[in-house]
Amino acid sequence: MRITFDAVPANIYIVGHTVLYSNTSTITVAIMNRLSTLFSVAALSVTLLLTASCHKKDNDTNINPTGTPPAWGLDIHKEMLTVIEQLDSFHVPALQSLTPGTARQQLNIFDAQKEVARLNGLSAPFVSADTFSREIPVTGTTIHACIYKPHSGAGPFPAIVYYHGGGFSLGSVKMYDATSRSLAEQTGAMVFSIEYREGPEAKFPTAHNDAFTAYKYVIENATALSININKLAVCGEGAGANLACNVCIAARDAVIKTPVYQLLIYPITEGTMNTASYTKYAAAEPVSQALASWELKNYLTKMSDTSDTRISLITADLHSLPPTTIINATIDPRSDDGQMLEAALNNAGVSVIRKMYEGVTHDFYGMNIVLPEARDAEGIGANAIRTAFQ
Numbered sequence: 001m002r003i004t005f006d007a008v009p010a011n012i013y014i015v016g017h018t019v020l021y022s023n024t025s026t027i028t029v030a031i032m033n034r035l036s037t038l039f040s041v042a043a044l045s046v047t048l049l050l051t052a053s054c055h056k057k058d059n060d061t062n063i064n065p066t067g068t069p070p071a072w073g074l075d076i077h078k079e080m081l082t083v084i085e086q087l088d089s090f091h092v093p094a095l096q097s098l099t100p101g102t103a104r105q106q107l108n109i110f111d112a113q114k115e116v117a118r119l120n121g122l123s124a125p126f127v128s129a130d131t132f133s134r135e136i137p138v139t140g141t142t143i144h145a146c147i148y149k150p151h152s153g154a155g156p157f158p159a160i161v162y163y164h165g166g167g168f169s170l171g172s173v174k175m176y177d178a179t180s181r182s183l184a185e186q187t188g189a190m191v192f193s194i195e196y197r198e199g200p201e202a203k204f205p206t207a208h209n210d211a212f213t214a215y216k217y218v219i220e221n222a223t224a225l226s227i228n229i230n231k232l233a234v235c236g237e238g239a240g241a242n243l244a245c246n247v248c249i250a251a252r253d254a255v256i257k258t259p260v261y262q263l264l265i266y267p268i269t270e271g272t273m274n275t276a277s278y279t280k281y282a283a284a285e286p287v288s289q290a291l292a293s294w295e296l297k298n299y300l301t302k303m304s305d306t307s308d309t310r311i312s313l314i315t316a317d318l319h320s321l322p323p324t325t326i327i328n329a330t331i332d333p334r335s336d337d338g339q340m341l342e343a344a345l346n347n348a349g350v351s352v353i354r355k356m357y358e359g360v361t362h363d364f365y366g367m368n369i370v371l372p373e374a375r376d377a378e379g380i381g382a383n384a385i386r387t388a389f390q
Contacts, residue, residue: 063120063370072283073331077359079371080331084285084361087112096294100169100200109286109363110175117369124369128152129184129191136194136217138210144195145214146173147225148184155226158189158389160233161215161247161259163240165363167268167287167295168207169199176237178366179265179378183235186382187389190227192218196243199299207299208310211243212250219257231389233261233322235381237365238287238334239295241267245341246310248321258322261388263381265327265365266334267341269313271296271306275336282333287362289333314340318348325384326354327377332362355380 065081076084087109095103117123128151135142150157160183164176173180173193180193196210215234222229236244241264251258273293282289300306309316314337324345328338338354345352357364357373368374 072281075359076331080360083112083116083370086116096291100298104170110366113367113370122369127181127185129181136214138213143210146193148180148191150184150188153188156228157226158231159218159227160189160191160235161218162191162193163211163236163243165238165240167292168239168299169295176366182368182378183382187386203301204299204305205310208243208246211247215247229257232259233385234259235263237265239268241265242313245313249316252320261322261385262324263385264324266329266332266362267337269337269341271311277336278333281331284331284333284361287333292333314344318345318350321350323351325381327365328356329360329362329364330356330358
């Protein structure tokens with residue numbers, strides 16, 4: 001059934017219970033299934049008109065860059081370019097020219113987003129989550145976990161074990177705080193953000209071992225933590241996405257409770273770094289080919305470790321892993337990593353969805369104050385996990 005309404009400034013498409021729209025002079029609504037007799041065409045038209053008039057397009061912002069797109073990102077969207085310009089204004093030396101300790105102290109892409117938000121009078125979305133911490137015993141020491149607990153509701157809560165990005169050598173729980181808060185707010189889950197050890201101070205496979213140990217800690221302490229281990233997911237960004245997937249593999253092999261879902265955001269899935277996207281976006285910001293290589297070298301004991309299946313996930317045994325969503329950015333040397341993992345998971349019979357966001361760079365996901373794409377990606381990821389918890 002096809003219904004056409006004229007002279008209304010939006011395209012509105014109904015898919016299930018979702019209404020999507022964009023500015024135009026004609027509305028064409030294609031409805032694949034018959035409308036229920038509960039709704040008349042007149043009632044439907046009123047609903048659509050109200051929807052179009054009450055909502056502004058999410059990507060209509062007043063954030064504009066001062067310059068033109070760089071050669072490495074000619075199709076970069078204006079909000080993303082504004083953040084990159086702000087990052088460049090910090091005049092941070094190339095991180096790969098510094099020691100890891102010094103590199104960790106530099107202003108970063110998330111600091112740039114906060115400054116863009118400040119200059120444009122924007123504030124972070126309200127997140128109703130309490131935070132507390134735990135020290136998790138690992139071999140020879142402990143690692144820190146920051147725990148985000150939904151402010152409302154009673155336990156036992158669903159849980160997400162989250163692993164931050166940073167190429168195995170630079171990231172931190174604090175740097176990626178926005179993702180953890182968003183996950184807690186949008187899923188109603190308790191989020192455990194893990195401060196795993198990084199290179200070069202802690203070499204491969206320390207981060208991988210820490211990641212799995214932290215996951216087991218959550219399971220073993222579920223009652224004390226007031227979580228429901230039957231509603232347990234993992235999530236990670238960059239190196240953290242690699243760790244999250246490895247946790248699923250390790251849990252399967254150890255025959256312990258496996259996650260019901262994994263959300264993998266621009267995952268590292270191989271170590272050669274000779275893919276087409278690494279070549280095309282070799283000079284990209286905030287992660288270039290040179291920086292990505294430096295980060296990984298800091299973590300690996302020897303370069304032959306790149307063939308280890310924990311680094312080269314696309315060569316690992318991926319059968320019986322949980323359903324997966326992969327998020328990628330087009331302007332990112334690691335975009336092909338996500339594509340290859342999608343293919344490998346499909347070949348292993350794993351249910352996988354991959355979403356590619358155009359016009360944005362690596363690390364866009366946590367920048368929901370400024371980037372419409374981040375808000376959309378966070379919603380998609382949270383909805384996938386929330387659905388898996390049902």
